[in-house]
Amino acid sequence: MKVLILEDEPGIARELRETLVRLRPEVELLATLDSVQEALDWFSLTKPLDLVLSDIQLSDGLSFDLFRQIEIRAPVIFCTAFDQYAIRAFEANGIDYLLKPVDEGRLGVALDKFERLRHFFAAQSESYSKSMDRTMEVLKPSVRTTLLAQGNGRLIPVRVEDISYLHSSQGLVTAQVHELRHFLEQTLDELEA
Numbered sequence: 536m537k538v539l540i541l542e543d544e545p546g547i548a549r550e551l552r553e554t555l556v557r558l559r560p561e562v563e564l565l566a567t568l569d570s571v572q573e574a575l576d577w578f579s580l581t582k583p584l585d586l587v588l589s590d591i592q593l594s595d596g597l598s599f600d601l602f603r604q605i606e607i608r609a610p611v612i613f614c615t616a617f618d619q620y621a622i623r624a625f626e627a628n629g630i631d632y633l634l635k636p637v638d639e640g641r642l643g644v645a646l647d648k649f650e651r652l653r654h655f656f657a658a659q660s661e662s663y664s665k666s667m668d669r670t671m672e673v674l675k676p677s678v679r680t681t682l683l684a685q686g687n688g689r690l691i692p693v694r695v696e697d698i699s700y701l702h703s704s705q706g707l708v709t710a711q712v713h714e715l716r717h718f719l720e721q722t723l724d725e726l727e728a
Contacts, residue, residue, distance in 0.1 A: 536562050536650075539577075541589040541598055542614070543569040551588060551614065551637060558643050570595040575604060584609050586649055591615040591624070602627040610652065612645045682726075684710060684717030693717050701726060 536559060542548035548567045555562055565584055568574045570593050578601075587609050589598045599620075601607070610630040613620070614637050621632050630652060631645035681692045699711045701723060708719045708726070719726070 536586060537565050537584045538562055538586045538588060539565050539574075539584050539609075540567040541569075541574055541587065541593060541601075542567060543590060543592070543594040545569075547590075547614075547635065547637075554637065554639050554642055555588070555646075558639065558646060569593060571598065571601045574598075574601050578605055578607070585653070587611045587628075589613055591617060591620050599623055599627055610649060612642075612649065614642075682710065682719060682721075684719055686717055691717060 538555065540548060540551055540555075542551060548569070552564060552567065555564070565582060566577060568577055572595055574593075587607065589611050591598050591613060592615070597620075598613075602611075607628060609628065611624070611628045612631045612633065613624040613629050614633045614635060616635040618634060624632050630649060633641055633645060679695060681694055682698075683690045684693045685691070693710055693712055697712045699713070701719075702709050702711065703723045708721060708723055710717045710719055
């Protein structure tokens with residue numbers, strides 16, 4: 536799990552890192568950033584990540600300023616001392632909202648929630664992908680490069696790419712190829728299929 540921490544108070548950032556590593560030793564801490572501008576610079580390098588732990592008030596503004604300026608697809612667990620931003624937090628990819636001081640048990644519950652959501656959406660994505668593969672296989676058209684037309688008492692192969700248009704009149708289907716008109720045995724519905 537690749538995690539980015541946005542926190543401007545060094546002591547709280549350290550505690551958050553230590554707690555996170557205790558709860559999830561396999562975690563990869565990508566960076567700890569303390570400002571909106573520093574985060575903008577970091578994201579301009581397009582580093583992939585799984586989760587953001589974010590304070591709301593950073594050294595140069597609100598973390599919401601960051602989320603308004605760039606699209607961050609990773610879920611966010613907000614860790615803040617202010618309860619009045621809860622609604623805005625969930626509008627900015629928030630999956631949980633923890634009040635400081637962050638309780639280790641509460642952070643554990645938030646991380647469990649993140650992992651459940653990640654597994655759920657991964658399974659849904661895999662299922663969707665398999666379903667789309669099956670659908671595309673069923674719908675895969677059989678590509679015909681030529682049609683057989685009647686002309687002068689014999690069958691003539693006509694390249695599909697040479698046909699300008701098909702026309703049906705009084706039960707006869709014709710294929711217009713340059714200045715020539717060729718009669719086809721199939722109906723327009725059969726040709727469309």
